[in-house]
Amino acid sequence: MKPYTHTPLCSMRRLSLLALTCLLATQSQAQVPATGVEPVRARHAMVVTIQHDATDAGVETLKAGGNAVDAAVAVGFALSVVFPQAGNLGGGGFMLVRDHKGAAHFLDYREEAPLAASADMYLDAQKNVVPGLSTKGYKAIGVPGTVAGLVYAERHYGRLGLARVMAPAIRLASAGYVLSAEEARALGNPNLANYPESRRIFQRDGKPYQAGERFTQPDLARTLTRISQQPDDFYRGEIAQQLATSIQAHGGLITREDLAVYKVKDRVPLTGHYRGYEIVTSPPPSSGGIVLLETLNILSGFDLAKLGSDRSPAQVHVITEAFRRAYMDRADYLGDPDYTTMPLAQMASPDYAAAWRKSIDLAKPTPSATLVRPAGFLPAPPAAAPPKESTQTTHYSIVDAEGNAVSCTYTLNGLFGSGVTAEGLGFLMNNEMDDFSSKPGSPNMFGLIQGPANAIAPGHRPLSSMTPTMVLKNGKLALVLGSPGGSTIITTVANDLLSEVDNGLTIQQAADAPRFHHQYLPDVLEFEKAFPLPVVEAMRAMGYRVSRANEADEKNPGVWGDSELIAVDPKTGELLGGHDRRRAFGKAAGY
Template structure:
């Protein structure tokens, strides 16, 4: 190899950059503190069935249903309703979400996959400019706090649809654990008690009454019972239509309209669950079954994986090494650019999913990736000849609470569910006398195309507010198979970081050989095109942070200025099938101390 070519080779360029970093590292690292790594624990193992969620009582609710003869869908319904009781930050009946189901074809039936979209909808009175002032500027907080931020909730319809179409037990049986937890209460951990002190709840009298005892805040070890919610859940168990056309619906509308919100009885009565076909892609011998729009997560995940399929990541370095992180970030950057321009509600917008998922398009993107240097987002040019011109009429400007659970049953049926109130405790308001919080999902629309939402995501015209539309989401429940057999169930909360968390979990397991617990606990990194920076958790290796900065990246460490903050995001609740033994292996994300995996 000629000397000039040798000097300009990726390996030598990276070596030169690393040498500069090493001389810098000692002084810089002394100015930053890095939390200790999470404890090393093995995956939870089970022979027949497994449930993993962010809250231990909810996990137990799902396991109870499985042991009673319910299938994975029954267990997922039980966990969903239970989380509405024991994890009010995001577990809900006043929000919405997605459920990805893979039925394993028992008793000679064909394998089925279903993506249940029970995302919130915009009320019929919603308008494109409802969050703008007279000058056309976004009014801060109007789409995130209070009654005007509420979309028509879909969770109850979604869970009931899942149970009635794909479950084995009755709705009342699946709801029984949640009703018991609400009526009898559950013991609060220190972290859970502290969360109930949220100022987002304090400013709404009904929320302060239900969750904060009017100012007598709950403490660790105390029992938190919710009699109003127990009555509401009992009504749903008897007649789920009550939530959309009966007394519960009347209570929702009264609360929302009293506070100046838009939801009507007609909005609730008109709500419908969408049973959509999942997106399917391939990555290094695995089949990736994932989320279609109105989730942006699935197609952004598949586009990122398509770009990365042209690299041998382990040859470049270990998991979370600078070399691997660089290429993964460049894939994220390009896929999120397409997200910003093209994605919205598929019922009202023609979306170029086939083109975005085309391996040839990924290969064209890959040609523009420098092996060692970042591609600044403002210099990116989309490969020509694949996608139509992006919608016009907006200018990009430079410038998270959801929950995930996974279930596998003894027949090999699998469910990955991600659902949400959007922000932590949603809009902060509780439906009066009904005991449940309401969402602030309207913020996931583009309040003004070209401006950022609460997760700093740029929103395009395809995601503008319109009556009956469903807002674009990052939720990415995903199921992975190999040779027709179940391999992996995954997903995460985290707003705009959801997609990258799912991608990193998958890459850590498939490419780098981490087990599910190691993948769940690995420090996270994220890039979303704009703002043009890599975000990393505080536990991310400081040496790698400095190597990335030396390569030319701006790197932001999560909550670095706050020494008390752990600087984390997301929540990976993973289940993997051991390909040799068929044993189920689960990883519960240790960032949340009160969750667990359990099986039998």
């Protein structure tokens, strides 16, 4: 599917004198500060992840003769050990694979609703959402897909075999890894204390881990070893039996049948064009790809560089208005592609984007409550009122010496997922059921409003914002992109791409640049705490309702997302790695 092509620059309406004065007054203060931090450079291959041991596992695999998929599987299993907040065996995700000849695959190993799931399973007798029921504990767990996804990727696109690529993860679980201060603090998560197995493993039954200690996970090491020797055991053997028995004993829904029928979906990526680049990105059940493409298509009619510098008020304004319109369509139309017909071609139409663009007032925001979709392009949205994703996902990017590339985002959904650790197996379980619409009109944990296309139903996969993406120039790989961040994932990926393509930032500057986000509802323009204050105030003066993340909590950095990025130097062919420095324990590395 090729949703759109580049459209001519639209004629832009004149700004009011007041608005123009405001924008120009703050323009110079809006630039991303020069950090002096250069991207990591490598001639042959590059791995960028949120955790340094996982990055090393990927590089080790590449040096052993593995390709990008071998390294991606090694990293995925390693993160299940060293980044339990989101790295996982008990969750799910998406992997975008592109080989050096140009063939691309999108592996969907998203979690599924159990066969016993029902549309009203999180409602009380009065049909109101029961707080916490879809986010904590055993009933919040969806059928996990990560093990199936990583095994499928290795069998179909890797070359070293599962035992070899899982060896680093098994070693990290059995021998342990040294905790940084930030990692040790994370293990103190209060929700883990609510579940005895989680409290035993991650909190030593009340004796918290400290920075510099070695964290070993023997139960997880045994589970990983079993998977490396007999991967089908996770879905049809003894592991499946243990997992189902444990979940059902505590009121959860997952059965051995749920695990036995789970399958990875090898889907066709979405593609589009922007400023002469080809965008290869995520199809549903990711909402990210189509929302990204629609956003870029709207923005293709503006010369962002002439409007101002990166993160300047004029750029923030038009980008935000594009986000607002694309997220409106996300809310109404998107769901599981195996059960829902979605107007993707119409959403990605250049004519539709041009019609949306005409509704953008360059002097002021369009309140979401007054936003009217251009007529004649999309069918009427489903009649039911729109219903209701967590920031603790993780993303990694890999390019090998042959030019094969992987962009992978996977998740437990919330921080440490449901908080539940599978008894005797050593891994945390997801709370992915919250990504469905629990009730029309009720937001999920990220405040996202979604339509009835994303209602809970047996075997369905919930809508996701995960947006693993690649950018090509003249058929050659140029960028590998992605981020965690719940509903902010799409806007983070969009801004990373725009910073590189339109504004000339390096891949490291793009990863570090302060973030902003708008998702249609709630009608709030959100900023990271470190975003330049003059720009925030300029947007407030323009008429936006603004919010700075964790502004009242001085101990909280007020950040979101984690961009782990790779660029290809168009002149030298070198690989440039940009690790998001919001997370001190990750790194980019290559050879």
